[in-house]
Every structure is written in structure tokens, then in C-alpha cells.
Amino acid sequence: MSSISAARLGLYIFRCGSQAATPVLLCSRQTHNASVSNYKGTLHQCPSSRLSAGTQQKLQWSKSVRDHSLELKMAESCRHFRRFITDPVLINSILKCLAPWGSNGMAPIIMECNPGPGILTRALMDAGHKVFALESNSDFLPSLETLQRTANGQLNVVHCDFFKIDPWSEGLVQPPSMYSSTLMTNLNISEVSWASDVPLKVFLMLGHKRERILLWRQIYSLYERLSVYRFGRIELNVFMTENQYWKLISRPGDFVNYQALSVLFQAACDIELLHKEPMSTFLTPSKFRSSAMTKSGGSPDDLCLVRITPRRNLFSENFTAADGSTFVHMTKQFLARRKSKLIDKLNNLAPGNGKDLIQSLALPMDIATGCVYPEEYKLLFEIISRLEEFNRSFVLDEICEDVAVTSN
Structure with missing residues (x-):
């Protein structure tokens, strides 16, 4: 219990002292009107003294976007809503954000989800990254597989949807659904300890209509160390709407935006804003363009590139992966009504212990x-879960709901 006592003291100092802001590394630019068909230039990576000798020189990506007219035509006619990255300035910004600042100087392995035309894929390889391209739409596979054949082992293309990994539904699993164990084995990725460095970076874009559902799927897997998180502290580099980003980093007292998802991500991960980009920069299929580019007011919205890195100290002797699911359910229940009294919720879970639990953290x-x-919720759970009076039956009330949500 000494580690819990130390955490109590730290949280008391944290609550009473000045609050540190959410880490931000922001590279923003003004609205850019992409001109895909007219681009003929090259891309240059910002220099870094930590890059390897091969990438310290100016990165020149001489592939003209015009060279990929066939792939771009497929993107234009895509039947499902997607955002494609084709703008050269945006690509250069992404390369900078994914660069291994502060690491050993080696280009990290990138798992690129739904690369589509593969324009960013080529730039990532030119920057020295090994790329695992997971493409859910079979229409884009031939051109990506052609690129793979000339990549000298630097690119692996898999017909797979990252958000359909480890499906909950039973039956035969066929592409683009896939089990994470199969995927990682095929990509020759081995399990590493949670305390190890990040084994790979996942680059993906959340669909605006389902981004909360997709983030919830990651939370369940993360806290239970299931799916891709069984292989280590997988880092997510995610394009999401600015509205969702602010909800993700909202702080206590904001009863509109501070939600269970905010608590769970902040308690488990470091969250950094890397870049903001107008929606107008992204290529969207023509049938969705008018609705995807603007809000109801007609003004362009921004997408945020956010880095989400699980912390090394997430798990301990007082909080294991076996506790993860229960903590997630407890947090959902407590944050369902954010103006309700904490003591009432605690007494429901551990009858008669609410007052002592609140006093143990020096809370009002x-x-x-x-x-x-978020840190206080995690410590409260570590304390309450070891009480004999802890009533875990509340978990059963939400299982059916969670299966329905995460299976969509």
C-alpha cells in the first residue's frame, strides 16, 4: 500500500498546486486550398540533427501527384466516405510530426491505415520509414501491391481494416476483418514488455460519424492489454475532428465536454496536439464533398493530428490489465451524470465507505x-477495488450495451 500512499500525497499536491497544461506540439497553418492537379514540385523535410545520415539531407519527394491520376480517380469515385491525404504541404507536415524527435534517430515503423492512393505511403518510405499499409478497400490494393514489389522489403500491404481487428462477432473472419495475432505474426511483430519503447506508430484517420465508437474500441483494448496492445505500448497518431479533440483533453468542471472518454484517455495516455489542418485540404469522394467540407454555418472546420501514447506506468501491482475492464465500467457509470455527488456513487459500490474514500484523497x-x-479516479479505483465491500455487480449491467457499441 506504500505506492498508493505516495500517489495520494502526489495527488494532493497536484490538486492544490498549479495545474500543468496538456502537452502540445502544434504545427498549424492557415486554410490551404489544395490544388492537386497543378502540383509539380517536391517536398522537403525539416532538418533534424537526430535523423540518420541518410535522412539528414533534404528529403526530396519528386513524385508528382499528377503521376497518380488513376489512384486519385479511384479516390474521387469511392463509394464510402473517406478523407485522403494528397496535399504536398500536409504530407511534409505529417513527416515532421512522425519524425523520431528525441529517440535514437532511427525512423520508426509506421502502420498506415487506409492509405488509399498511397501518396503518403511513398513519402513515408522516402523518409526512411518501414511501412505496414492496411487497406480496407480492395480497389486500392493493386497499385499498393505494385509499389510493394519495388520497395525492397520496405513496404508490406495487407487487406485489413484497423477498426475491424479482433471482431466481436463470431464466425468466419475474412478480410478486411482480421485477428491481431494473425496480423502481427504476418508482419513479424513480436510482443514486447509494457515498459519497453513504443514498438510501432499507427497512423490513421477517424471517420467523423463514428469517431467516438472507434475511440471506445481502443480504450477497451488498451486497458485490458488486448488486441494490438498485447504487443506493447502502440502509439496512435490520429486525425480527428477538433471538437472531439477538445472533449478528449477537457478538464474537470467542464460538465459539457468532460466525459468518461476524457478521463480514461487522460489517465492512461500522454496526449499531444501535433498539427491542425482545414478539412478543405483533404481529398474526399465527390459524392460526399459538399457535406464534408463545411459545417452548418458554412465555414471550414479543422482536423487535428493527435498523438496518443500509452504511459509506461499505466499498470502496476495495484492496477493490472485484469482490473482494466472494471475501471472502464466504473468510470462510465460515474461520469454518466457529471453533476451527481461522488459520495453517492462510492457508497453504491462500497456501502458505508464513501466518506472515508473521499477523505483519503483530501477531496471536498x-x-x-x-x-x-483522471488521476484521482484511478487512485480511487485502486483503493476501492481492494475493499471487501466492493460491489462489482454493476459491471454486468453494462456488458450487453458495450457489446452492441463496440461491435458496430
């Missing part, structure tokens, strides 16, 4: 659930 007795910090 009348504090609302929406005013408790």
Missing part, C-alpha cells in the same frame, strides 16, 4: 463526479 465531501481528476 460534496464534490461532483465531473470535478474529479
